[in-house]
Amino acid sequence: MKAFVLAAVIATLGPAATTFGSYAWPSSYDEIEDIYSLRQGYEARLLGDKVASCGVDGGAESQAPDWLRVAFHDMITHDAAAGTGGLEALPFPQSVRCRPLGLGVVAAHSACGGITNIPYRFGHIDAQSAGAAGVPQKHDPVTKMADRFAAAGFNQADMIALTACGHSLGGQHGPDHNHGLVEDDEEAEHDETAEEEEDEEPHDEEEEHGEELENFDTTPNGFDNLLAIEYLDGTSKSPLIVGENATTNSDARLFASDGNVTMVAVAASQATFESRCCKFFARMIDSVPSSVRLSDPLEVIDIKPYITGLYLNAASDIVFAGRIRVLTTEGPSVGRDPNDLAVRLARTSRLDVWSSDLIDTTCVGDAYGPFGEIFAWYEFETFIEDGITRFNIHLAVPSTGEKTVYDNGGLDYPVEYKLLYQTAESCVAWEAVDGARVMTAVVSVHNEFALLPLKMDLVRHERRQGSIKRTLVKVVISFTRTTEERGD
Numbered sequence: 001m002k003a004f005v006l007a008a009v010i011a012t013l014g015p016a017a018t019t020f021g022s023y024a025w026p027s028s029y030d031e032i033e034d035i036y037s038l039r040q041g042y043e044a045r046l047l048g049d050k051v052a053s054c055g056v057d058g059g060a061e062s063q064a065p066d067w068l069r070v071a072f073h074d075m076i077t078h079d080a081a082a083g084t085g086g087l088e089a090l091p092f093p094q095s096v097r098c099r100p101l102g103l104g105v106v107a108a109h110s111a112c113g114g115i116t117n118i119p120y121r122f123g124h125i126d127a128q129s130a131g132a133a134g135v136p137q138k139h140d141p142v143t144k145m146a147d148r149f150a151a152a153g154f155n156q157a158d159m160i161a162l163t164a165c166g167h168s169l170g171g172q173h174g175p176d177h178n179h180g181l182v183e184d185d186e187e188a189e190h191d192e193t194a195e196e197e198e199d200e201e202p203h204d205e206e207e208e209h210g211e212e213l214e215n216f217d218t219t220p221n222g223f224d225n226l227l228a229i230e231y232l233d234g235t236s237k238s239p240l241i242v243g244e245n246a247t248t249n250s251d252a253r254l255f256a257s258d259g260n261v262t263m264v265a266v267a268a269s270q271a272t273f274e275s276r277c278c279k280f281f282a283r284m285i286d287s288v289p290s291s292v293r294l295s296d297p298l299e300v301i302d303i304k305p306y307i308t309g310l311y312l313n314a315a316s317d318i319v320f321a322g323r324i325r326v327l328t329t330e331g332p333s334v335g336r337d338p339n340d341l342a343v344r345l346a347r348t349s350r351l352d353v354w355s356s357d358l359i360d361t362t363c364v365g366d367a368y369g370p371f372g373e374i375f376a377w378y379e380f381e382t383f384i385e386d387g388i389t390r391f392n393i394h395l396a397v398p399s400t401g402e403k404t405v406y407d408n409g410g411l412d413y414p415v416e417y418k419l420l421y422q423t424a425e426s427c428v429a430w431e432a433v434d435g436a437r438v439m440t441a442v443v444s445v446h447n448e449f450a451l452l453p454l455k456m457d458l459v460r461h462e463r464r465q466g467s468i469k470r471t472l473v474k475v476v477i478s479f480t481r482t483t484e485e486r487g488d
């Protein structure tokens with residue numbers, strides 16, 4: 001029997017909060033792992049091609065240097081001794097869904113040719129108050145810069161090397177450059193408050209000069225040690241090394257401050273540069289308040305299901321639709337050739353009895369990860385009459401008969417079918433009114449639970465005094481039971 005009662009709620013839209021732990025599906029790792037892993041191809045996420053694009057000439061199209069610089073400015077607020085300040089979750093308020101700052105650094109590095117997999121631990125949070133002031137300025141004396149780095153936990157050699165790593169990309173921009181990362185066009189366009197907040201973004205005094213991008217080295221879109229080489233052999237054209245005004249030649253001052261010892265080491269080999277910079281970048285993105293616990297390093301997941309549809313249709317059948325993502329980098333040698341691979345799902349009924357009918361999938365395309373990973377996507381859509389509580393994923397190689405069952409580490413993949421989100425009957429208003437967009441959510445509730453109160457936790461943005469970043473506030477909203485019933 002499948003009888004459902006419909007309930008609805010009207011609310012304003014907000015993002016979901018994230019937690020973390022070891023991976024088992026479903027997990028709060030899922031969204032961040034997608035952003036990390038799916039850089040190009042089918043179902044690729046924005047981070048790969050737009051947000052962390054490296055550009056062809058390091059010019060205005062290049063977002064990677066912005067990510068790196070914004071992350072540095074955020075990190076340098078860290079006070080290691082006090083355990084305060086440091087890298088936050090997100091650089092700008094409208095970026096909640098897809099712009100974790102630390103991940104931006106990891107993506108920027110690989111987008112610009114970096115070959116090392118920088119461990120990315122997530123769990124950064126947004127600061128509730130301003131961190132330590134004092135982002136180093138190009139006219140600062142070396143002692144002042146060194147004091148700020150030291151407070152953040154970086155000694156003089158670290159400071160020189162980290163700056164040489166950062167200034168391997170990009171350059172000095174003209175006054176129109178806003179140092180804002182690429183906006184989520186759709187969100188920003190339809191979120192009136194986002195535009196207002198852009199205006200509030202403070203501009204560094206160092207950006208007030210110059211009209212064009214002046215590159216720091218001859219490969220502003222390549223993550224390499226050329227900056228150090230050009231600095232040492234006297235061919236550098238960097239505005240921070242050979243600029244007309246000696247006071248603002250901060251790199252020249254900084255690099256020479258230990259008698260060039262660090263710069264000689266950085267220039268010695270690309271391999272040393274790469275490994276040293278990656279260690280510093282990892283330290284930079286792990287510089288967080290002592291109250292923050294970061295996760296273990298994120299890893300690409302081998303087999304990952306996605307449920308894209310689970311709802312009651314007009315005929316009162318449960319529609320169960322989704323995708324399975326299979327890591328196929330190793331190819332035929334490990335039975336992962338998409339041309340010779342059948343992916344099926346086994347499922348239970350609502351009484352938890354395994355059905356003998358497997359759900360077929362269709363291979364629909366590939367996606368590509370940051371370090372040569374290849375994923376094949378398989379999609380399915382089926383109608384279920386007798387409910388579902390869990391499923392497993394079956395991989396078969398038709399040419400050899402080899403079969404493997406993936407059961408979520410022994411847990412099976414759980415499905416909650418007694419509370420279904422009615423996607424087609426729910427909506428979010430396109431236009432904002434008084435800064436808020438109205439959302440109507442409709443869910444069907446199995447009649448077993450129909451008389452119980454139903455509530456939704458909604459997390460929404462709210463402005464804060466004295467900060468350009470909005471805070472996230474949870475509100476609990478009650479659903480109203482409708483008179484509609486479906487099923488028998």
Ligand code: HEM
Nearest residue numbers: 065066068069072136137138162163166170171172173250
């Ligand atoms: C004492 C230390 C530092 C000073 C004084 C400094 C200063 C500057 C200045 C003046 C610019 C040009 C800004 C503009 O006109 O657009 C710049 C750009 C940049 N900085 Fe630094 N910086 C320092 C350290 C760092 C570090 C440690 C990193 C990263 C790890 C970094 C990453 C960058 C990047 C990637 C750019 C290029 C941005 C772009 O092209 O959009 N900087 N920095």
